[in-house]
Amino acid sequence: MASSPGQQEAFPAGESTKSRLTATAAELFRTKGFAATTTRELAAALGIQKATLYHHIRRKEDLLYKLCVDSLTRMDEVAELTESEYTDPLERLSNFISSHVITALEDRDQHAVMLTELRALPPDERAEVLIMRRRYEDRVDRLILAAQRAGRIRADASPSDLRLALLNMLNWTIFWFRPEGNHTPEELGKLYSEIFLNGVVI
Amino acid sequence: MASSPGQQEAFPAGESTKSRLTATAAELFRTKGFAATTTRELAAALGIQKATLYHHIRRKEDLLYKLCVDSLTRMDEVAELTESEYTDPLERLSNFISSHVITALEDRDQHAVMLTELRALPPDERAEVLIMRRRYEDRVDRLILAAQRAGRIRADASPSDLRLALLNMLNWTIFWFRPEGNHTPEELGKLYSEIFLNGVVI
DNA sequence: GTCTATAAAGAGATAGAC
DNA sequence: GTCTATCTCTTTATAGAC
Numbered sequence: 001m002a003s004s005p006g007q008q009e010a011f012p013a014g015e016s017t018k019s020r021l022t023a024t025a026a027e028l029f030r031t032k033g034f035a036a037t038t039t040r041e042l043a044a045a046l047g048i049q050k051a052t053l054y055h056h057i058r059r060k061e062d063l064l065y066k067l068c069v070d071s072l073t074r075m076d077e078v079a080e081l082t083e084s085e086y087t088d089p090l091e092r093l094s095n096f097i098s099s100h101v102i103t104a105l106e107d108r109d110q111h112a113v114m115l116t117e118l119r120a121l122p123p124d125e126r127a128e129v130l131i132m133r134r135r136y137e138d139r140v141d142r143l144i145l146a147a148q149r150a151g152r153i154r155a156d157a158s159p160s161d162l163r164l165a166l167l168n169m170l171n172w173t174i175f176w177f178r179p180e181g182n183h184t185p186e187e188l189g190k191l192y193s194e195i196f197l198n199g200v201v202i
Numbered sequence: 203m204a205s206s207p208g209q210q211e212a213f214p215a216g217e218s219t220k221s222r223l224t225a226t227a228a229e230l231f232r233t234k235g236f237a238a239t240t241t242r243e244l245a246a247a248l249g250i251q252k253a254t255l256y257h258h259i260r261r262k263e264d265l266l267y268k269l270c271v272d273s274l275t276r277m278d279e280v281a282e283l284t285e286s287e288y289t290d291p292l293e294r295l296s297n298f299i300s301s302h303v304i305t306a307l308e309d310r311d312q313h314a315v316m317l318t319e320l321r322a323l324p325p326d327e328r329a330e331v332l333i334m335r336r337r338y339e340d341r342v343d344r345l346i347l348a349a350q351r352a353g354r355i356r357a358d359a360s361p362s363d364l365r366l367a368l369l370n371m372l373n374w375t376i377f378w379f380r381p382e383g384n385h386t387p388e389e390l391g392k393l394y395s396e397i398f399l400n401g402v403v404i
Numbered sequence: 405g406t407c408t409a410t411a412a413a414g415a416g417a418t419a420g421a422c
Numbered sequence: 423g424t425c426t427a428t429c430t431c432t433t434t435a436t437a438g439a440c
Contacts, residue, residue, distance in 0.1 A: 017423080035237035036322065039416060052424050054417065090403070116318070120238065153402040157393060161385070164378065165371060165397050172370035183363070191359060195367050199401035200355040201292070219405080241434065254406050256435065 018056055020046060022070070025063040026109035030174075034064055034113070034120040064117060065125045071107060071114040072132040078103045079139055089147040094197060096143055098189030101170055105177055105185035112174040137163060153197075166196055220258055222248060224272070227265040228311035232376075236266055236315070236322040266319060267327045273309060273316040274334040280305045281341055291349040296399060298345055300391030303372055307379055307387035314376040339365060355399075368398055 024045050028037045039060055043050045057063055082099045086092045104111040118129060141159040144166075148155040153162075169192055177188075226247050230239045241262055245252045259265055284301045288294045306313040320331060343361040346368075350357040355364075371394055379390075 032321065033235060033237055035235055038414080040414090048423090049425060050416085051418080051426080055423060058417095060416070119233075119235065152404065154404055157402075161393065162397075162402060164375075165394060168374035169367060169371040172374045173366075176366065191363065192367060195364075195401065196397065197401045197403045199397065199399045200359075200364060201399045202354065202356055240432080242432090250405090251407060252434090253408080253436080257405060260435095262434075 017046060017048060017052070021056055022063065022066060023109070026067050026113055029064065029067070029117055030109045030112040034060075034117040061120070061122055061125070064113065064121055065129070067110050068114040068118065068121070068129045069132065071110040072129065072136060074107060075100070075103055075111070076132070076136055076139070079136065083139075083143070089143070089150045090152045090197070093143050093147050093153075094193040096140070097166070097170065097193040097196060098186070101173065101189035101192060102185040104170070104174065105179075105188070108174060108177060108179075115171055115174065137167075140167065169196065219248060219250060219254070223258055224265065224268060225311070228269050228315055231266065231269070231319055232311045232314040236262075236319040263322070263324055263327070266315065266323055267331070269312050270316040270320065270323070270331040271334065273312040274331065274338060276309060277302070277305055277313070278334070278338055278341070281338065285341075285345070291345070291352045292354045292399070295345050295349050295355075296395040298342070299368070299372065299395040299398060300388070303375065303391035303394060304387040306372070306376065307381075307390070310376060310379060310381070317373055317376065339369075342369065371398065 025037075025042060028042055028045060032041075039050050039053055043053050046053075078099050079096060082095050083092055086095055114129070118126060121129065137160075140163045144153070144159040144162050147153045148159065173188060177185075183191075227239075227244060230244055230247060234243075241252050241255055245255050248255075280301050281298060284297050285294060288297055316331070320328060323331065339362075342365045346355070346361040346364050349355045350361065375390060379387075385393075
């Protein structure tokens, strides 16, 4: 449907300020950190004045909160979908690893900010995000427990200990991954899945 | 030797301000982030006035720089020592993993700050620290390459790719490790060594 | 080595016009 | 939806006495 007068343009020349806001904030927050990113820098990166920023948000923290919620919502949706596509416990686990890495790296800026800048959120919003994170971790624990009960992976370590080891390996990737680098997210997901499941020893 | 008048006390009642400064800064920088930690908070945590802080340091960044250098110096010393104690490539690698985890977690605050707050350093100092980091990474690459050449671990991935996977798993631990938690650094080092080398599949 | 007092700059956020 | 102008508070760092 074509846009009618008085409404916002259906096909603006560039993306609207609102839609660019989140991505631009995510990039700055990831590279400089939330506290070290000023509203002046953010406005400049968007090509608008500081004051205009406050037409779209109430506070700087609003941006961080939205980034965290969006990122975790997407991670959970993808994990749910991946889980539904397999039944074998080990296949579920290895495909979870790949799709976690791919999704996190496709959304690198937002995902990195969600993981590392959570402490800058006001207490209530931080608590909300922590609940979402916990829900995701519980999902991983269940995948691991299922593989243990099927006798496919070691059961002398708790699901949460194995989950921490796994997410350690996957999450730190955000600190050095570059889209223009040597490997695609797909390749990294495959490598990490192989290492976590089978190790590097021949 | 006893202290003589005019010199600093040999056995002060508490630790001197200077010696407490680094550890206190490390703790604050790790928990709040460098940018979000104010000199007021730091002074308050030390029980001194803000101005007194500037008798010991020139700038807030001085503290960050010292933390990074001290942390990396210690990591490298321990790695060197561990390497000298073993000759078998696989033993060298597994013992490196354990001692990396133990040393990093014993020095948790400083190590975490070195890993996550480097971007807050002025360019020249950041470059210096990056060189030290690179030296440490090269050491890990050599350990991995030696094990590959001995035919003990997979050689279809480059040393740097395997090193990134390994340090991913080890480094993220700083975000959730608590000294009072379920596991000692020794136990975690052993678990991560087993997983990296042999995987979790039975 | 520590203090009180203060300078100077930078930060988040708002008022009100267009 | 965006602007210019500005308020108010916080920040790092220094001056100078004890």
